[in-house]
Amino acid sequence: MSPSIPPALRGRRARIVAITLPIGIAGSLIALPLTAQATPSADAVIAEVYGGGGNSGATFTNDFIELGNSGTGAFDLSGWSVQYLSGSPTATTKWSVTPLAGAIPAGGSYLVEEAKGAGGDTPLPTPDATGTLALSASSGTVALVHSTTALTCLTADDCAADTAIKDLVGFGTAAVRETTPATGADNTHSVTRDAALRDTDNNSVDLSGATPTPRNSAGTGGEGPGGGEPTPTPTPTDTTPGDVRIHDIQGAGRISPYVGKSVTNVPGVVTAVRSTGTSRGFWIQDTKPDKNAATSEAVFVFTGSTTPQVRVGDSVVVSAKVVQYYPGGQSSGAQSITELSGPTTAVLSSGNKLPAAEVVNAKTLPDTYAPKVKGLNIEPLALKPDKFTLDWFASREGMLLQIGESRVVGASNSYGETWITTKPKQNPTPRGGTVYTGYDDPNSGRLKLISLTGDSISANVGDTLTGDSTGVLDYSNYGGYTLQTTTLGKVTSGGLTPQVAKKGADDELSVATYNVENLAPTNAQSKFDRLADGIVTNLASPDVVSLEEIQDNNGSKDDGTVAADQTLAKFIAAIKAKGGPAYEYRSIDPQDKADGGEPGGNIRNVFLFNPKRVSFIDRPGGDATTAVKVVTSGDKNQYVSLSASPGRIAPASDAWKSSRKPLVGEFDFRGQRIFIVGNHFNSKGGDQPGHGVFQPPTLGSETQRLAQAKEVNGFVSDLISKDKKAKVVVLGDLNDYQFSKPLDKLTKGGVLTDLVNTLPVNQRYSYVYDGNSQTLDHILVSPAIKKPGYEIVHINAEFADQASDHDPQVVRIK
Structure with missing residues (x-):
């Protein structure tokens, strides 16, 4: 496969569909990493890995690795180490080592402080060991090793065969991992094992994205600055809507003016719920919008691997920390999504009417796809939704949208994704697609659809989705803005058939x-x-x-x-x-x-x-x-x-x-x-x-x-x-x-x-x-x-x- 924009090596929180991939794209892009497996541990394991310390949006100043012990006795770490390998190692890549000392208490934790970044304002709890490992925020491998000598294995199979490795966690798109890598790590999220320290030797099952919660052997910590593991908590006693509304949180730009801050009792109506995968949560939308077209009236509330305890139509107030989530990590160049993390949610009433979905048609999206600043970051720019498609989408982040009859321009794939165009007259091919004619003309009418409710379609280019497709607007590092549909149109065939070449003449x-x-x-x-x-x-x-x-x-x-x-x-x-x-x-x-x-x-x-x-x-x-x-x-x-x-x-x-x-x-x-x-x-x-x-x-x-x-x-x-x-x-x-x-x-x-x-x-x-x-x-x-x-x-x-x-x-x- 050879995509025009690298999915690259696709690392993302499983927000649209759980992907256990590759990506060796065409040629190379899609490379299926091998599978590392060791005997599931009954005592010491890697409980949490966080590489976003000191990065943009982070609260903690340092990266860290937390070990846990599910055994009934202390686990002696004399002669042990934690080691780190980049997510895409080459033949010359080396493991980095932090030696350990002391022990993990029975049923307790052990905190290893690693490299410090330039950002953040909260130091870690007193660490049990310190090192200088600069962990990636989005993709890498950490190993708990019964040795202080650097490992030499560079593939998952070789590491699985190394008896010195007690436990191994690959996250993001890591080539070295147990079965499949854990997802959800970025500047503001760690990958975290559940409280039972479950170890099935499948990183994507055992660990998921969560607010960082470092805890040391003395039991200090365990609550992240945003409130610990992002799970719904008991209904607060004061449910009066606060002064901060969703459009205030979203602001008129791509980065929330409240990023890194806590907000209290933000009101909204639940418009959609994602109750599967490791990126569970729900969307809320304000029923009293402001008059600024650049500010979104909706936001995603991230509950991690915990199933949200709300329903569509619930009127809620949410207290949480505001974060900017970058699918694929900030270094990927992807845009970010403003989210509420570590939420406390109170349901005020149920069965409420949803805000009207905004209709998107051929005239809605601007013809110009994106602002151009000669390769510089457009994040600091104020949104101009009337001029640029990317700005229009950013200004509708999380909101309910509705698309009427539309033509398919990208066939349905194995991940349930289908591309349509909202501008059927934009660079059409004779067979119903949308042709890419140049870097300055990326076809602004395109939009990816994927069902949030499990509905599936199989559509070819040139087919038509009849009826309405309605959903909430999300963003993925695979393809950009995506309509997570709650209702999906029906496929009407465009009659596309495979072509047959002219047979050459005898003298050709x-x-x-x-x-x-x-x-x-x-x-x-x-x-x-x-x-x-x-x-x-x-x-x-x-x-x-x-x-x-x-x-x-x-x-x-x-x-x-x-x-x-x-x-x-x-x-x-x-x-x-x-x-x-x-x-x-x-x-x-x-x-x-x-x-x-x-x-x-x-x-x-x-x-x-x-x-x-x-x-x-x-x-x-x-x-x-x-x-x-x-x-x-x-x-x-x-x-x-x-x-x-x-x-x-x-x-x-x-x-x-x-x-x-x-x-x-x-x-x-x-x-x-x-x-x-x-x-x-x-x-x-x-x-x-x-x-x-x-x-x-x-x-x-x-x-x-x-x-x-x-x-x-x-x-x-x-x-x-x-x-x-x-x-x-x-x-x-x-x-x-x-x-x-x-x-x-x-x-x-x-x-x-x-x-x-x-x-x-x-x-x-x-x-x-x-x-x-x-x-x-x-x-x-x-x-x-x-x-x-x-x-x-x-x-x-x-x-x-x-x-x-x-x-x-x-x-x-x-």
Whole structure:
């Protein structure tokens, strides 16, 4: 997968749907971390981890780790340590160590104070041990270790096998964790085990986000500045609504003027309740709004892992601490949500009429998506909801909204998310989507829907949601503002069907590219069959198919295997069973864990070719580390060839660090020599989100793709300088847009033409992400290739049921 905005590696409190993911996006973005498991503890465990100390919005000045002891005797910590590892370790990442001393009392706690930040105003209770570990607020791993020597394990499986580890907590998107990582950590929330110190060896089950409550071995502490574990408490005796209203708390900007402060008896009516997951809570909305369009009249009340004891229609007053919650952590660049945390809630009456939902239609949202401050943070700016869509959403945070009939522009996915457009005339594609035409035009009408009540739909791009969809407006680091629906429209089919490519003429060479999304022998046979049917039926059995994301013979299992002959044999057999050619293949096995992608998967580029139609010119010498060169014959019939076929372009270059190296092959079609370069550039992981606080967002991943494009352009330029009539096809998942700097670099000097630009603007897409139909896959050709026939064949990206997240494309060359 290759999203336009990195979900990156998706760390969030499970606020929309519990996600046990990945994210090795396309290529690499979605990497499924391995699972660490140890024997569940009956005594000492890690009870709480907080890395937000001293950060923005924090009250406590320091990070901390709290240990707990559920045993009946004291737990001696002599010779023990707590250790910390970053959430995404590399081969050179080291564990950091804080030695311990003393003991954890029976049934008690033990507090380890760690690094101090610049913010906060409340010191921790007197710690039992001190260290200097600078914990991440949103993602990392902490281990309780029967040794003071730094651990060396860097994968979940290796850590599970290390007998020195007593307990281990991974949180956020940590690659090293027990089963799945705990969620809910940020600048103002720790991950906390329940009072019984339950230990099932599944971090996401055992720990959840909560207000930090540090407690030492003397029993001091245990109550966070905001009031401890965020659970509803007994009805207060004074239920008179206070002077502070919700619109005062929300303010006219993105950050609450009350952040970090406690508020008393804030009145509102409960409009929606989230009673599952680790981000439980409820939304309240004021029935007496002010007249300021920039101030939201609703707010989310966070109860953590505790089920709220309120119902929709209850009139309540809430006393709590005001916090700014950043899904994915503040460093992700995501926007924040103003919340009430550690609430005390009193129900005044029930069955009350809800405030009227604000109707959103084609004219509601501004055409301009976001204010632009040249990459700076827009948080300090006053909201202008009449000018910018992001500001309009921020000014309606948590409020009831209603959308009438709407068109689906992003198919329903496995997480229950469906994208619609409120502006059906905004950059429509012929098949019902919304095409992404440039960085300055991100399509302001898009909005993600997900059911709060468990209703599910399966909709394709171009389908229509008839009737009304009503819900409360939330925010996620995956896609931005989201309508959590309490009522959901009905799906009316738009009749979308998979496309079929034109079959090439007998004298045409057909060449296709297809990202088959982490294909491995461990995948179900049904996936092989569907991909095979796509090649035979929808692509009309191309003469050459350049594949991306072919995994090694045991898929994501990380045991040093790099060969992919079994993967390819299974795929070729599936194609033949569908009536396709008996393809042969050429590829070069990568070095283990050197090409990015899902850890242990060793994805690579591969050529399939039909030997009855085209010949592969084999030249020895190609391997994982040797660079292919362009050579000339030196005789009177001088011609160019490759030093090795297949070969790899500059595999030692830093441009390809942790990324797939281009595969180059020399083919013969009816006496004509064709050079094909299969590519899979690095993913967009690391880019700031388009819906975030930095506008325009910084595209951090672009730097490497620019270097990769330069390497490929240099190779093609060298080839064409030695033979101006050379026919070259460069294709693959380039993980960038036709209007991007890497594509400009790749086509520099006119050595290549990007064929997507020969299509009408509203047909330039091969991938759908966050409701935007966009181009990530490309076929480019050298000047010697005249009048190529080119098609993007839409069979996946627009459908809820898809064999891959990319659409293939094909070029026909005479």
